[in-house]
Structures are given as C-alpha cells and as structure tokens.
Amino acid sequence: MSKEGVFLGLDVGHINTKCVLMRDKKILYCGKESTLFDPIGSAQKAMDQVLNRFRISKDELSGIIITGIFRELVGQHSIDKIKTVSEYEAVAKGALFLDGNSRIVIDAGGNIIKVIHYDQKGELIDVVENDKCADGLGIFYTSMVNAFGLNEEEASDLALKSKRDISIAIQCVLSAELEARDLISQGIDISDVVSAILKFVAERIYSISTYMPLGDGTVMAGGLARSRALINHISRLMKKELKVLEYPEYVGAIGAVISYEGGK
Amino acid sequence: MSEFNSMKKDHKRENDKVIVAGVDVGSVNSKAVILINSEPISFSEIRSQAPKESAVRVINEALGRINLNLEDINYTVATGCGKNEVSFAQKAISEISCAAKGAIKIWGQSVRTVLDAGGESCKVIHCTESGRVVDFLWNDKCASGIGFSFDSLAYLLNKELKEIGKIGSEVDKFPEISDFCVVYARSEAFDLIRDKIPIEKIIAAYHYAMARRMAVLVERLGLKEDFVVIGGMSRNQGIMVWLERILKQKPIEPKIKLDPTFSVAFGAALFADSFYRQSKI
Numbered sequence: 346m347s348k349e350g351v352f353l354g355l356d357v358g359h360i361n362t363k364c365v366l367m368r369d370k371k372i373l374y375c376g377k378e379s380t381l382f383d384p385i386g387s388a389q390k391a392m393d394q395v396l397n398r399f400r401i402s403k404d405e406l407s408g409i410i411i412t413g414i415f416r417e418l419v420g421q422h423s424i425d426k427i428k429t430v431s432e433y434e435a436v437a438k439g440a441l442f443l444d445g446n447s448r449i450v451i452d453a454g455g456n457i458i459k460v461i462h463y464d465q466k467g468e469l470i471d472v473v474e475n476d477k478c479a480d481g482l483g484i485f486y487t488s489m490v491n492a493f494g495l496n497e498e499e500a501s502d503l504a505l506k507s508k509r510d511i512s513i514a515i516q517c518v519l520s521a522e523l524e525a526r527d528l529i530s531q532g533i534d535i536s537d538v539v540s541a542i543l544k545f546v547a548e549r550i551y552s553i554s555t556y557m558p559l560g561d562g563t564v565m566a567g568g569l570a571r572s573r574a575l576i577n578h579i580s581r582l583m584k585k586e587l588k589v590l591e592y593p594e595y596v597g598a599i600g601a602v603i604s605y606e607g608g609k
Numbered sequence: 610m611s612e613f614n615s616m617k618k619d620h621k622r623e624n625d626k627v628i629v630a631g632v633d634v635g636s637v638n639s640k641a642v643i644l645i646n647s648e649p650i651s652f653s654e655i656r657s658q659a660p661k662e663s664a665v666r667v668i669n670e671a672l673g674r675i676n677l678n679l680e681d682i683n684y685t686v687a688t689g690c691g692k693n694e695v696s697f698a699q700k701a702i703s704e705i706s707c708a709a710k711g712a713i714k715i716w717g718q719s720v721r722t723v724l725d726a727g728g729e730s731c732k733v734i735h736c737t738e739s740g741r742v743v744d745f746l747w748n749d750k751c752a753s754g755i756g757f758s759f760d761s762l763a764y765l766l767n768k769e770l771k772e773i774g775k776i777g778s779e780v781d782k783f784p785e786i787s788d789f790c791v792v793y794a795r796s797e798a799f800d801l802i803r804d805k806i807p808i809e810k811i812i813a814a815y816h817y818a819m820a821r822r823m824a825v826l827v828e829r830l831g832l833k834e835d836f837v838v839i840g841g842m843s844r845n846q847g848i849m850v851w852l853e854r855i856l857k858q859k860p861i862e863p864k865i866k867l868d869p870t871f872s873v874a875f876g877a878a879l880f881a882d883s884f885y886r887q888s889k890i
Contacts, residue, residue: 359799360765381767382808418803456799480796488761492637494658519792523753526636526729530660530690 348405352605355391356435356597357384357413360455360484361568364391365598366399370442370606374399375595384415385422410601414457430601433472437463439600440564443590448562451554451579451587452596453546453569455483460554467604473556478517479549483569485518489525489542493535497572500539504574507540509533514545521545540574547578554583564588566596628677629684629885631707631877632664632698634691637728637757638841639663640874641671643682647882651675652871660691668697684885686877690729702880704873705745709736711876712837717864721833724823724852725873726842728756731823733830740876746830751790755819756842758791762798762815766808770845777816777847780809788818788825813847820851827856835861839872 351373356363358380366374378391388411396403403409410428411420412435420429440450441463449462458479462471475482490500511528514520521542528538546569554563563585569575570593580587590596626645633640635657643651653671657663664687672678679697687695688707695701704725712723718738725732731748748755763770784806786797794815801811827836836858842848853860867875 379765379767382765382802382811384802414799415803418805456796477793477796480792484761484765484795488757488764491764492656492757492760494656517750517790517792519754519790520750522757523729523750526690529657530634530636530694532660532691532694535659 348401350407351401351405352602353392353395353406353409354598354600354602355388355409355411355413355419356432356595356601357388357411357415357419358454358597359414359457361594362387362391362413363595363598364395365595365602366395367599367602370603372592372599375592375598377594380415384418388419408605410605412597412601428605430604432597433459433461433469434604435597435600436566437461437469437600438467438604439596439598440566440590441467442599442603443592443596444564444588446562447564447588449557449559449564450590450596451550451563451565451567453483453550453565453567455487455568456481458482458550458553458567460557462557471557473553475549475553479553481518482546482549483567485522486542486546486569489522490539493539495539501543501572501574503536504540504543505577507534507536509537511537511541512544513541515548543572543575544578547575547582551579551582559583559585561585564590566590566593568594570594627882627885628682629878629881630668630671630682630686631874631879631881632668632685632687632689632695633704633707633874633877634660634664634687634689634695635727635729636690637760638870639667639689639691640871641667642871642874642878643671643675643677644878644882649865649867649875649878652868654870657691660694661696663691664695665697684881686881686884688873688877700880700884702877705732705734705742707873707876707880708732708839709734709742709876710740710879711872711874712736712839713738713740714875714879715863715865715867715869715872716835716837716861719835719861720837722827722830722836724827724836724838726756726823726838726840726848728760728841729754731755731826733827735830735833744830746826748826752822752826754791755822756840758795758819759842759845762795762812766812773812774816774845774847776809776812777845778850780813783810783814783817786814786818788821791819791822794818816845816847817851820848821855823848824852824855832856832858834858837861837869839869841870843869
C-alpha cells in the first residue's frame with residue numbers, strides 16, 4: 346500500500362474510542378476500543394492497532410485528526426501533526442460525506458445525543474444536545490439489555506417481535522430503568538419490555554430532534570443507530586423514514602478526516 | 610440385608626427432616642436459601658431475568674448443591690419484587706418483613722435499624738427485637754438503581770465490582786459529585802475525566818456520593834442502634850466504608866456467619882419454617 350496521503354481519524358467518546366484510516370476520501374479501516382475512563386490510553390491503543398495492521402508508522406501518516414468529547418485531553422497529551430476538530434463539525438462533515446443529501450444528523454452515542462443542522466458545505470447552522478436527565482441513554486440501553494442476558498442486536502431483534510404496546514417513563518433515564526424492572530417483575534414478556542425501553546429511547550431522541558426542521562434530509566448516526574427497532578420507533582414518531590448512515594458509529598471519526606482535508 | 614435396613618432408616622430420617630426454602634426474586638439478582646431443621650444449609654444467587662424462570666432456576670441451583678428436588682421441600686415462602694410470580698411457593702411475604710426477620714436472626718435481637726441496599730431499591734426498616742416491622746422508608750425515585758449503577762460502572766471500566774469497591778474505599782481525597790440523582794452522578798463522574806482527575810479518585814467520588822445518598826435515607830427515618838446493612842451492596846467495600854464514616858456507625862458482629870446478601874431470602878425461609886411447623890400442630 347502506498348503510504349501517501351493516509352489520514353487517521355480518532356473519535357474519543359465517553360464510552361468508545363473510534364478510529365478510522367482514510368486515503369483520498371476512501372475508508373480503509375474502521376475499529377473501536379472501549380474508552381474505560383482512560384481516553385489517552387484508549388486512543389493510543391486504537392491508534393497502535395490500526396498502524397500495526399497496515400504496517401505504517403505514525404510519521405508516515407499525513408495527519409492525525411482527533412474529535413469527540415475527550416479530544417482536547419488526548420490532543421494536548423501527544424505528539425505533533427495532531428489536529429483537533431469539534432465533534433459537531435466532525436459529525437456534520439462525516440454525515441454529509443456519507444450522504445450528500447443530508448442536512449440534519451441525529452447522533453445518538455453512549456452518553457450524549459446531539460442533533461446537528463448544516464448546510465450543503467457541511468457548515469454548522471444549529472446544534473442541540475440532550476438535557477442532563479437524558480444523559481447516558483446509550484449506556485442505559487446497553488446495560489439494561491445485558492442485564493436481561495442479551496446483546497444490543499439480539500435485543501433489537503427481540504423488540505421487533507413485541508406485540509404489546511407498553512410505555513415507560515417520559516423524562517428520566519433512571520425512572521425508565523425502574524419502570525422497566527417493574528414490568529419484568531410483573532411477569533411481562535421480555536420482548537415487550539425491551540420494546541418499551543427502545544420506545545422510551547426513541548421518544549427522548551425525537552423530543553430533542555423536534556427543535557430542528559426535520560425533513561427528508563434527516564439521517565441517523567451513532568451506535569444506537571444499529572438498532573432496527575429503535576429506527577422504526579423514531580421513524581413512526583417523525584412520520585418519515587429515517588435513514589441510517591453507513592458506518593453509523595464512525596461518522597465522527599470519518600468527519601474528522603474530511604474536515605481536515607476540507608480545503609483540498 | 611443390614612445395608613438395606615440402614616438405607617431404609619436413612620430414608621426415614623430424610624422424611625423426618627423439615628426442609629423449607631426462602632426465595633427472594635430481586636430486580637437485579639435472585640437468591641434462594643434452604644433450611645433443614647431450621648439450619649441454613651444451601652444458598653444460591655443468580656442474575657434475575659423473567660421472575661418466573663429466575664425463581665425456578667435459583668431454587669434448583671440451591672437444591673442441586675445438596676442433591677434434593679423441588680418435591681422434597683415442605684414449604685416455600687417467596688419475597689422480593691417478583692414474589693407473586695413464584696409458582697411453587699405456598700406464600701408470598703413482603704421483602705420488608707423478611708429483611709427484618711433475617712437481620713434479627715443474623716445479628717441478634719439488638720438490631721433496631723436495617724438498611725436493605727439492593728440492586729434497584731434501598732429500604733430503611735425499624736424493627737422490634739422479635740423482628741416485627743415498626744416503620745420503614747422506601748427510596749424515592751431519584752435514588753433507584755444505585756446498586757445496579759455500580760454494575761454499569763464496572764462494565765464501563767471493564768473491572769470487577771469487587772475491585773472498584775476496593776478502590777472506592779481506599780482513596781479519601783476527591784472532588785465531590787452530586788448525590789441527588791444517580792444519572793447526574795454518572796454524568797459528573799464523566800466530567801471529572803476531562804478535569805484530568807485520576808480514575809481512582811473518580812471511582813471513590815462515585816462511591817462516596819452513592820453512600821451519602823443512602824445515608825440521607827437512613828437519617829430521614831432515623832437511625833436507632835444497632836444498625837446493620839443487608840442486600841447486595843453490603844458486599845461493596847467502598848459503600849460500606851463510606852456509610853460507616855458518614856453515619857459514624859461501627860458494624861456489629863453477626864451471630865450467624867452468613868452473606869448479608871441472603872438476609873431477605875433467609876428471612877423468607879425462617880417464615881416458611883414457622884408456617885410449616887404451625888401447620889403441623
């Protein structure tokens with residue numbers, strides 16, 4: 346592989362650290378590591394992994410671009426050639442790169458949900474984030490389904506089979522957990538409870554998104570976007586088919602590279 | 610022939626035994642305790658899923674350890690939030706009553722305040738020397754899921770619960786985080802990472818906040834000595850150390866050596882024992 350013009354994008358989030366390798370706007374690699382409360386360590390690990398795999402050294406890279414909530418922490422810590430990009434800009438640029446018709450992206454990550462509105466060049470128009478009561482929706486979903494002995498994918502499949510329409514809390518993630526457990530202890534089927542959890546997550550995401558002029562150009566990114574059942578719930582609320590981007594959890598990391606190359 | 614006789618005798622003795630069980634179907638874990646002639650003989654704990662199946666699984670696990678079957682049990686009492694789903698139980702009793710009953714038996718008649726710190730809920734109970742409940746307080750909604758939040762913290766750190774509990778007890782200088790809402794507490798723990806606070810201090814700060822959250826509940830009902838802590842969080846060293854310091858209470862010595870996680874199931878089994886004996890009079 347020629348080592349000319351290879352860029353590495355890192356998105357250091359609350360829960361996961363995502364890493365992509367790109368050249369000429371082509372995605373060569375996507376990988377992720379758990380952040381484990383150690384952003385610097387996980388960024389290093391994610392980076393080493395991809396560099397080893399492609400037998401390329403840090404010096405041979407044309408650039409390393411870091412985004413995500415811990416970007417400053419990681420950026421300060423290391424080496425030259427590093428650029429940091431705000432996660433809003435990165436996600437907007439990434440979403441526009443993956444879908445040229447998109448204008449609004451809903452990014453549902455592990456701890457924060459943000460909705461970003463941008464123009465045809467990927468310049469930011471407006472951003473909204475969840476309030477504190479909805480912090481950790483992604484972790485909430487993962488740890489709840491793990492507690493039921495499922496992974497995210499199995500839970501989503503199971504929720505699609507639900508036949509009952511049950512609702513849980515409307516505001517607080519903690520109340521949702523409590524009410525979901527109450528339902529379980531009443532002997533309600535797990536598929537119905539998982540569906541209720543996903544409906545709660547969908548309602549929270551939708552209520553944040555309504556601040557934006559949702560239209561045909563609305564796309565979804567972030568790890569939660571992998572759940573088919575969740576997308577169905579949100580689409581129903583939006584009364585529009587919500588499109589999921591390719592590589593949903595890597596949109597930020599991809600966008601970091603794109604925004605750096607932006608001028609070219 | 611003699612062998613056969615002794616076998617028959619053995620079997621007869623087996624029939625004379627009073628075998629009872631307490632099953633505590635909690636929101637996070639399910640526990641079972643089996644008593645033979647009023648002595649705790651077998652214990653089991655599993656992760657709860659659907660309550661009906663969890664109850665069957667946990668009792669079978671406890672029975673399997675002593676080579677018995679469900680039919681061998683004379684009386685079963687169910688408790689915990691899934692108590693009404695336990696099909697094989699003769700009776701369902703509130704977890705509050707069972708907690709008091711179990712605590713009095715384990716720590717003795719001097720116990721007056723019991724904190725049951727579970728996975729989803731925390732309860733503070735005042736009881737008499739016979740284990741009768743005088744008053745109790747259930748956590749408010751904002752303090753639900755404290756126990757389970759440690760599970761998810763452990764998952765995010767990729768560490769064992771025991772390990773983070775130990776770290777939480779060892780560090781004593783750390784920034785304070787909010788102790789009202791469990792969701793806020795976690796958010797603020799994340800904020801500390803950006804302030805470059807070392808992980809150990811973040812873990813300790815979280816344990817301290819949660820211990821203070823529980824201490825508030827205890828203080829709201831009032832702390833009458835002796836005070837004991839039962840439930841899954843009693844295994845969390847960090848929580849126990851901070852509760853002790855905040856409430857200024859030294860733990861008292863148990864009369865029976867028994868993992869306090871099983872106190873409620875044990876209390877249910879004690880109820881089962883007395884109900885069975887009453888029915889035989």
